[in-house]
Amino acid sequence: MKRLILMRHAKSDWSLGQPDSARPLNARGQRSAEAMGDWLREKGYLPDQILCSSAQRTRETLDLLRITAPTSYQKGLYLATPDKMRKALRKAKGDTVLMLGHNPGIGLFAHSIVATPPDHPRFDDYPTCATLVVDFPITAWKALDAQGETVDFAVGRDFSD
Template sequence: MKRLILMRHAKSDWSVGMPDHARPLNERGRKSAVALGKWLRAEGILPDQVLCSSAARTRETLDLLSLADVPVRFEDRLYLAGPSTLLKSLQAADGDTVLMLAHNPGIAEFANGIVRHAPDHPKFAAYPTGATLVADFDIDGWQDAQAGTADSHAFTVPRDLM
């Protein structure tokens, strides 16, 4: 079995007047990222590999999760990636439990397309900032991951945690 933790970055700060790629998190986003890290640890859902967009807000989200030493691959192609790019990146992963940090709208489309059945949560389809899906794949290697084959294990949004 392989497990995917699919997380949209926490809430970013639109007031700073920076290029999109350089935009940091706002205060609510920082609190949300900390809460998501606590939730992952409390649930015992910890990655052994991270695939992260190179954008500032995904990097900051990752830092605030406060995960133990986990190998991280920052990928430019995950910045504003569509579902097919997200799947290709995942298929190249080598961890057993992979955290993928990326952006909407692609991450919402990917989340909706990767699971057999959507979690029973009113925010799943929209995939707001900080939304986190934990999905299990009955495969031996990530190269075999395909759309519509994962089982939803858990789903949360920061507002559920704070």
């Protein structure tokens, strides 16, 4: 079995007038990322590999999770389509992979990989810091071609204001 933890970056700051890829998190986003890291640890959802967009807000989200695993920062995950995310995941080696990215692609990808969506009112719009945990009945990521089983889903606002 392989497990994917699919996370959208936490809430970013639009007020600084920076290029999109350089936007940092705002205060709410920082709180949400820290809370999501606590939730992941409490539930035992700990990755052994991390695939992260190279954008500032995804890198900062990852830092605030306080989770350590071999990490690959990938420019190709910045605003990636579901197909690009699937291709990146098929190259993964870990048993439990955390993938950090952006909407709209990450939300579309989340919908495409689960047989049954989680019973959560925010799954459809996949808001900032949304995190899906899904298991796949495969032994290698390169075999990823079917939908997986939803294990859990949460958003940062479930734990912080």
